[in-house]
Amino acid sequence: MSTIRAIMKSNPLTVGPEEPVRRALELLIENHISGLPVVDQDDTVLGVLSEKDVLKAFYETDCSTVGSIMTHDPTTFAIDAPLVDVVDCLMTHDFRRVLIHDGGKLVGLVSRADLMPAVLMALLDRISQEA
Numbered sequence: 001m002s003t004i005r006a007i008m009k010s011n012p013l014t015v016g017p018e019e020p021v022r023r024a025l026e027l028l029i030e031n032h033i034s035g036l037p038v039v040d041q042d043d044t045v046l047g048v049l050s051e052k053d054v055l056k057a058f059y060e061t062d063c064s065t066v067g068s069i070m071t072h073d074p075t076t077f078a079i080d081a082p083l084v085d086v087v088d089c090l091m092t093h094d095f096r097r098v099l100i101h102d103g104g105k106l107v108g109l110v111s112r113a114d115l116m117p118a119v120l121m122a123l124l125d126r127i128s129q130e131a
Contacts, residue, residue: 002083002117002118002121003083004077004079004080004081004083004086004100004108004110005079005080006118007083007110007114007115007117007118008079008100008107008108008109008110008114009108009109009110009111009114010107010108011107011108012036012037012106012108012109013027013031013033013036014036014037014038014039014043014106015027015036015037015038015039015049015066016038016039016040016041016066017038017040017046017047017065017066017067017070018065018066018067019065019066020064020065020066021057021063021064021065021066021068021069024036024049024066025054028049028054034050034051034096035048035049035050035051035096035097036048036049036066037049037099037106037109038066038067038070039106042105043105043106044104044105044106045074045076045099045101045104045105045106046067046070046072047067047070047071047072047073047074048070048071048074048099049066049069049070049071050071050096051096052071053069053070053071054069056069057069074098074099075089075093075095075098075099076098076099076100076101077089077098077099077100077101077110078100078101078102079100079101079102079107079108083115083118086098086110086115087115087119090112090115096111096112097109097110097111097112098110
């Protein structure tokens with residue numbers, strides 16, 4: 001099976017915790033994406049702005065900054081972690097993506113859609129070997 005490094009989206013679009021929610025929402029719409037990693041100036045992962053966070057913000061009165069509505073301490077994986085761990089995480093939890101770090105610094109993300117080609121190839125290989 002492929003590695004995290006081979007399938008992750010490198011250098012994803014990010015926001016900082018002090019970014020106005022309005023700007024983050026504009027980025028989601030403009031880029032046709034459903035979430036954003038939240039990082040500090042050094043690209044250290046602080047959180048993630050997810051679809052669920054946006055839906056919760058609909059009911060919140062204090063949602064001026066990304067930091068006020070983001071999910072803190074998101075599930076992340078080291079770039080050298082086994083890809084099967086990422087697959088297991090996305091199957092077990094209701095996540096659409098996980099953040100990939102190298103020494104705590106964001107280097108990419110992996111979504112369910114990113115995993116599909118690698119999973120399909122692994123399944124084809126397994127089926128071919130069984131036949």
